Amino acid sequence: MWHNQAILTDTEFVLHGSVGELQRLAAETATFCREHSLGDEVEFDLNLVLEELFTNAVSHGECAGMEKAVQVRLQLLNDGVHVEYADRGRPFDPLTAPEPNLDASLEERRVGGLGVHLVRQIMRDLEYRRAGDWNRITMRRPC
Amino acid sequence: MIQLTQETRSGWYVVGVRGRADGETADELESALRAALEDHSKVAADLGGLDYISSAGLRAVLQAARAAEGKNAEFAVCALSPPVKKVFDMSGMHHVLRIHGELPC
Numbered sequence: 001m002w003h004n005q006a007i008l009t010d011t012e013f014v015l016h017g018s019v020g021e022l023q024r025l026a027a028e029t030a031t032f033c034r035e036h037s038l039g040d041e042v043e044f045d046l047n048l049v050l051e052e053l054f055t056n057a058v059s060h061g062e063c064a065g066m067e068k069a070v071q072v073r074l075q076l077l078n079d080g081v082h083v084e085y086a087d088r089g090r091p092f093d094p095l096t097a098p099e100p101n102l103d104a105s106l107e108e109r110r111v112g113g114l115g116v117h118l119v120r121q122i123m124r125d126l127e128y129r130r131a132g133d134w135n136r137i138t139m140r141r142p143c
Numbered sequence: 144m145i146q147l148t149q150e151t152r153s154g155w156y157v158v159g160v161r162g163r164a165d166g167e168t169a170d171e172l173e174s175a176l177r178a179a180l181e182d183h184s185k186v187a188a189d190l191g192g193l194d195y196i197s198s199a200g201l202r203a204v205l206q207a208a209r210a211a212e213g214k215n216a217e218f219a220v221c222a223l224s225p226p227v228k229k230v231f232d233m234s235g236m237h238h239v240l241r242i243h244g245e246l247p248c
């Protein structure tokens with residue numbers, strides 16, 4: 001007997017270089033997770049990681065105001081959600097960025113670096129390469 | 144989207160935060176917390192209705208904590224949901240903030 005089964009496809013989307021795009025980023029991530037029956041925790045983590053990379057590119061990577069500045073691809077495989085993130089910002093390798101000092105006092109604590117720290121905490125198999133004008137990051141969220 | 148409410152409970156001025164504290168809404172959150180600290184010496188951020196926070200939202204809370212320290216005011220965050228608490232924990236926020244399971248008031 002044949003069962004009707006939805007054909008699950010990868011999700012791809014493009015973002016312009018504006019923080020106003022964060023709503024669309026969240027909506028696209030939510031749709032992907034719902035279609036693949038992934039829970040709230042996975043959705044939260046994917047949204048967080050993508051926001052951190054995206055806002056870094058817009059705020060510090062010269063992607064502000066740039067059309068089609070960022071491309072995202074999400075794919076569910078056996079070992080979790082595979083994420084391909086790419087932006088046309090200036091070269092930035094999140095794997096080699098310095099760790100923030102999380103033990104520092106309120107006075108001494110730098111406000112930068114937290115976003116990349118969260119990405120490295122949450123994701124596995126992070127890889128970075130510069131390809132032409134693009135920063136390309138691949139990573140996996142186990143689930 | 145973020146929704147902010149203000150009320151006084153048992154001597155604490157409580158800013159209720161609902162929705163998302165992200166790169167788009169963090170400035171609004173920081174402004175509300177700073178405004179509360181302008182006029183009140185005991186301010187709590189009730190995060191019970193917060194669904195999502197990123198480092199931009201964390202920065203808003205850190206800046207409020209700094210402002211409180213600068214004027215010797217008390218500042219606390221309360222009622223974090225498990226996913227929000229996870230982000231606070233990963234960021235080492237417990238080193239620099241008073242974090243309560245329940246409202247302090």
